[in-house]
Amino acid sequence: MSPVIDxxxxxxxxxxxxxxxxxxxxxxxxxxxxxxxxxxxxxxxxAAAVAALLEAKGRGREMPPPVLVPSPRTVDGLATxxxxxxxxxxxxxxxxxxxxxxxxxxxxxxxxxxxxxxx
Numbered sequence: 001m002s003p004v005i006d007x008x009x010x011x012x013x014x015x016x017x018x019x020x021x022x023x024x025x026x027x028x029x030x031x032x033x034x035x036x037x038x039x040x041x042x043x044x045x046x047a048a049a050v051a052a053l054l055e056a057k058g059r060g061r062e063m064p065p066p067v068l069v070p071s072p073r074t075v076d077g078l079a080t081x082x083x084x085x086x087x088x089x090x091x092x093x094x095x096x097x098x099x100x101x102x103x104x105x106x107x108x109x110x111x112x113x114x115x116x117x118x119x
């Protein structure tokens with residue numbers, strides 16, 4: 001069992017971020033708070049980790065997980081033909097509770113499940 005790290009203080013947050021990053025790099029799952037619930041995270045480019053995430057969530061491949069991105073610039077690396085209205089939404093609502101479904105770059109080397117070409 002991995003440790004639970006209290007991230008309510010700055011020192012705990014630093015330790016928690018380090019431990020979570022190390023776990024994700026090692027192909028393990030992490031639990032993290034979101035704006036509404038706790039989420040389960042993994043490296044989207046690690047097929048075994050994504051499979052473990054789907055299993056942990058009780059999901060099949062037909063319900064792929066969302067991909068969280070660190071900045072609006074990342075969208076262009078993941079998606080093609082990003083419409084201008086999507087960029088305006090990103091500028092207005094990120095960081096925050098905004099989900100976009102876009103056409104995925106064909107060059108992405110990952111397996112999120114049955115995405116039908118989207119990310």
